[in-house]
Amino acid sequence: MVIPAPPGKMGPVPLPAPELLVGQSPPRLDGLDKLLGRARYLDDLTFEGQLWGRTVRSTVAHARIVLIDFDPSYDWSGVTRVTARDIPGENVVQLIDDDQPCLAWDVIRHFDEPVALLACADREKLEEALRHVRVEVEPLPAVLDPAASTQVFKHYRYEREAGRLAEAFARAHRVVEGSYRVRHQEQLYLEPNAVCAVPRADGGILLHGSMQCPFYVQRALKRLLALDDERVAVVQTVTGGGFGGKEEYPSMIACHAALLARAAGRPVKIVYGRGEDLASTTKRHPGVVSHRTAVAADGTLLGGEIDVLFDGGAYSTLSPVVLSRGAIHAPGAYRWPACRVDARAVATNTPPNGAFRGFGAPQTLFAVELHMDRIARELGLDPLDLRRRNALRPGDRTATGQELRESVSALEVLEAVAERSGWASGRAQPKGDGPKRRGLGLSLVLHGAGFTGSGEVKLKARAGVELTPTGCRVLAASTEIGQGTITIFAQLVADALGLPLGAIEVAAPDTSRVPDSGPTVASRTCMVVGGTLEGAARALHRRLAAYAAEVYGGDAERIACVGGTFREGARAIATFEEVARRQLADRGPLVIVEQYSHPPGIEWDDDEFRGDAYPVYAWAATAVEVEVDLDSYETRVLRVVTAQDVGKAIHPLLCVGQIEGGTVQALGYALMEEVVHRDGRVANDRLQSYLIPTALDAPPIETILVENRYPHGPRGAKGVGELPMDGPAPAVAAAVLDATGALVPELPITPDRLRAALKLGAAPTASLGETPLGAAE
């Protein structure tokens, strides 16, 4: 249910047309095809002469490779074999530190690491062949506990008024300490990773695949195959979900398919089964976050020290940037007069962890939010009042020294949730004295929209529009992965041109045809790419208005297309189609590509880790009511009320869909989702044992959209994709605390962990050891 938003502050965005589409919820452009089963996912496509590809993986966490032995007695006819020695370029999956090989050659650094590749036209023969490859190894000691790791991928340390920290602790009414632990979470897109590489006559590669970031894949292929731009094209196929899980991993599987395709001279398709996908692809970083906080008697935060430790897995992949977002969000949505954050991402011999909706923030926000409830409990304060007292307000500075100027909504979302959840009466209610106890908890979070720090400045995202005879075509590398990209792009562009939605087409992301708009990640698609597209569409509109003035007469400045017709005031000049056809015939194709530019005054210092970490933040408060069964220690979420400030909901229904979906995914993180490793290997690599919430586990969710417009976003929009992932888990933990008096400092809050916390009687601290587990059935 959507509650009408309170009136937002209108940004000074001049609009060429009345609000026709933005703010409405037209049917999504890809909806009908998906509903009717017409959408063709990678595995639905057949390529002539296609082979199937398969990956030979390591069966040890850390070892030196002695020999990769292809059984000489086996009949290898019809089977293409590839090892690292067949790589024409560099054996690396290009990302940040470039430390991950495409195929392990000398050393295996994690279980299920790719070692060799096979392709065959017959899938059963392929499975058989797989069992005739033997990787002979000399085992090396494996580091599985991040606390014991000596290899640091990245270390950030930043401070605010550090000189005053000692003083803050000295004069504190109370110093509250707590340690919080989070585990691996799987993205669990419906469609597993899948690609098909097609060799081209010019020695190049055409790669089709399920992915979020076509240009990441293209760059990885170029480096691996030592090819130039012209000879590597990457096309995103209809993609069944990503959640960050298809940010970096598709580069790996694409490299594998491309190597096989070049070796075989035929198209090679690789489609992971669920088990392979669960066992070998990236997960959310597990970690431990420790807080030491100086507070005044009234709950005012005086100073804090925060330590963050993330387990990056065997290769650094995206860990440096996941860590920076985690570190920046670690102080939460609060004012810290003095603060120090020390954050490390370290290596272990486990499959690399990577991008997942929220990107480091859900981990550190869980810690700071549950810590706030610990402080409230120790001080005997209402957790809502504690948050009210310390929440960031306009004009405040964050821990990186960023002055919050625009669209700052911590208090607004907090009050909205307090009211709609019935906070005061809900907290006052008896918790029950039978086996079932009720509790109410809440959280307040912020989420930086767009890339962290100078990411956008370095990236220089480009996107554009191309005039068609009846409207225009959107050219962007941003991918539709179920979240609604193409629909909101069409809405923004249609409004900017004064056209109906049907006049806009969105080109499939193909690196040979669209400009590089950057990856589809970081809640940046709408704000950054959508804004750039809107600018390009406005420029197109100006060009056409000028052309119409030239051809039909009139003042170009006063001519605007409204409802598909160019008008000057009340006078209709010509339809868009007439102008477009004439322009195309007269002057040829018209493509306008614009480059994103950061709003003025946004500055970030990478070396000092200071300044404007993000151009703007989205805000959310979430209240969760739970029922805990003390017979079985099960926690059931009864309802969720959440208020989220997204700036402007371009498509309110999709926006609420993002929030509801993200909330349920976060409830899974809170209560049941946990990838368990045994000796470095994923033990629950199937959906029977890796549990996500079912429809019955999903509670009623009341979403309150708050629209405090961001003047530099398209129509005021900020980001929404990741925001709903941040708040529910700590709110669940706080509700369990309210219901039972037990603070469970570790996610997920399984019945076993709740039982342990209750048996301890006091709030336990998270240990760093492995969870003891026996043999699975």
Place this chain on the structure above:
Amino acid sequence: MISRIPVTSARSLPEAYALLEKPPPGLRVLAGGTDLMVQLQARVGLERIGHVLDIWGLRELRFVDRAEGLLRLGALATYGDLRDSPLVRERLPALAELSREVGARAIQSRGTLGGNVCNASPAGDTLPLLIAAGASFVVGGPRGERRIAADQFFVAYRRTALAPDELFLRAELPELAPHERLVYRKVGTRRAQSISRTLLALRGGALGGRLAGVRVAAGGVAPVPLRCRLAEAALEGRPVDALAVAAARAALEGEIRPISDLRGSADYRREVTGNLLARLLPELAG
């Protein structure tokens, strides 16, 4: 390779028995396939499967009826059949209710009672209920038919009393006397499509304020679905009071043998199974 495993699809019981006259090595029986197909896909124990006897088409094994005070459930009665059968809902509502909790709707349409029994998972949902209900299993083969009590059927971890040439044909459940109830509670891993962490089933009633004919069975807490005779002994003839509950609980916690696995620790399972007993007992007397 999977496609090279020979499959015999029997169209009648005699046809199935003909194959069982001389059972091929590594014979596996395929009913609804909800366990076997998953094992094949995961290649678990693939090398031990030498031949598949597909009995899904044996219509004569798919029934729910009532005869001589017994509720009879055919081997191929699906969870969906049990869930929807007016007879089951009237006579043994707990079984209808439990069938609704097994897997997803698609699994309920395909998974069978016989498959669940013969797969003999210690966490098989219907198994403790069948044991507590006092069911007996009728099995048959070329050598004829015989009857095995449900609590004698599960002999070791995933091993049953079935001979290699026998098929499970039907379960027969005595109906409840007016003072009796059959109750259960499953603690799964989530609210749907979940496997039991523990499941406890009780049958019995109170006569003159004292428990009579109590049967207790538990799932997910031992290598086999377990009849809990010590707990039964602690309850029989006793009023449902704190003393009896404590004694039965102690007996139950002593006789179950839970392990720690992905779904929960042994300590957790032991305590929660005891909690379920304490919670369910008053329902028998009520």
